[in-house]
Amino acid sequence: MTMPLVKLSHSRRYPPRATAFTRVFWDALAEGHFLVTRCLGCQRHSFPPKPICPHCWTDVIDWEEITTEGRIYSWTRVHAGPAIFEADLPYAIGIVDLDCGIRVACPFIGEAAWQCGMAVEIVSVIYADGPFFGARQKGGSHNSYIV
Structure with a gap:
């Protein structure tokens, strides 16, 4: 299940803090794979x-x-955000309920008439300094990304 990779030439505005434990997640994301942890006791997923x-x-x-x-x-x-994100204003962010039962908060990518209930997909966004993820309209264009 490889996700689409969206490549951008600029660095992440606020890079995530990677730890020895989460390095597995970030490395997989860079390759287009979205990983979560699953408990071997109760079998439930967790994200982050x-x-x-x-x-x-x-x-x-x-x-x-x-x-x-x-x-x-x-x-x-978001029309008025933190100074570090000023160049991106306005930008859309939200919460996505994935089909597998995981709920993910992330930026929304591209131009769309966002609506609750809209079908989306998570994509791997590859910045100059590392990966992140975002949601785009399912079947959306690979062009004109705003992140």
């Missing part, structure tokens, strides 16, 4: 990835690739 299951508190977890298709749960367009 966690070394301890938030459901049953065991530390016996594994990594699992999941589907990247889902629907918008909620969204907003």
